[in-house]
Amino acid sequence: MQVPFVKMHGLGNDFVVLDARVGDVPEMTARLAAALADRKTGIGCDQLILIEPSDSATFRMRIFNADGGEVEACGNATRAVGLLHGAPATIETLGGLLSSNPADGGVAVDMGEPRFDWNAIPLAYAMDTLSIPVGWEDLDAPSAVNVGNPHVVFFVPDYAAVEIERLGPLIEHDPLFPARINVNFATVTSRDAIRLRVWERGVGETRACGTGACATAIAAMRRGLTDRKVTVSLEGGDLTIEWGAGNRILMTGPAVESFRGTFDPAAYGVAG
Structure with missing residues (x-):
């Protein structure tokens, strides 16, 4: 066969x-x-x-x-x-x-509505997901969002300087996240641009993560760090993320x- x-x-x-x-x-x-x-x-x-x-x-x-x-x-x-x-x-x-x-430059995907309730992430116990009151070493106060799968997002001064191979699995397997978690390290560079690295649950660091780009963009928008349409730049290239009508996320890329x-x-x- x-x-x-x-x-x-x-x-x-x-x-x-x-x-x-x-x-x-x-x-x-x-x-x-x-x-x-x-x-x-x-x-x-x-x-x-x-x-x-x-x-x-x-x-x-x-x-x-x-x-x-x-x-x-x-x-x-x-x-x-x-x-x-x-x-x-x-x-x-x-x-x-x-x-x-189909879209110019690739494919546009309606990723649905983000979820923010602590038990929708899920987290082990109730807390505010806009700024979780926990930390790992120098990383603290991340946002959490579920965009079809669970993500935690850290906004840092230099996303490239994060020790992702060490900190990614430490956070992924923390008991706070009973279903484990995808871990995002982001630097906002302007009102419409974010640089991002992602440690994917069960995979490790990848050159790009579409749901990670969506989760990070939504977290930045919730915190007022960006406008409602941004370019998220990953090692593999750029994605356009828009949080538009009906609270839905539109992701466009190749x-x-x-x-x-x-x-x-x-x-x-x-x-x-």
């Missing part, structure tokens, strides 16, 4: 995409997802994306991080599958219903198909 896949990326945040609507795909498990994501012995990716039929949307998108854990949302992946679909689409995810549309191939599930201990 040979299973087709498409390798894609959004600003360097890369995906292996399997489409169960057009061919047989083995049952996805955490072990298989992690094996396919492995950059030395698998295909290699930050997230594995599984497209399935949906009764409530154009299609369903399931997202597995590199450690095999299934997560609720991924903004860059939503743009990637939107590009692959090639037309306006509604997309069912664990984080809610999203929509994508996505790219890298190559196509096949793999044999038997090579990963899965029967064909």
Whole structure:
């Protein structure tokens, strides 16, 4: 059995995409997802994306991080599958219903409404999510927001100087975050521009994170640090984030198909 896949990326945040609507795909498990994501012995990716039929949307998108854990949302992946679909689409995810549309320079995605209640993040106990009264070493008073998946955002003088490899996992696994957390380190450079690094839950630092860009922009807007439309610059490139009508988040940016191939599930201990 040979299973087709498409390798894609959004600003360097890369995906292996399997489409169960057009061919047989083995049952996805955490072990298989992690094996396919492995950059030395698998295909290699930050997230594995599984497209399935949906009764409530154009299609369903399931997202597995590199450690095999299934997560609720991924903004860059939503743009990637939107590009692959090639037309306006509604997309069912664990984080809610999203929509994508072709746009100049890539794909525009309606990421829905942000959530700020402490139990929607979720946090371990009630507190104000605009400025959480906790800290880790020199980092303190972050904002928390759920944009389909959970994020904590630190505004720092120099985002590039943060020891992300050490502090990212420390914060991700803190008991304050019972579902773990995506960790964002941001520097606001003007009323319409932010520089950002993201430690992704279950992945590590990535070249770009769409939901991280959304969460960081929303946190900056809530604090009055920026206007309602900003450019968020990550290592892989720029995303435009707008918090617009109906309280909804619109994210616009590029996505790219890298190559196509096949793999044999038997090579990963899965029967064909």
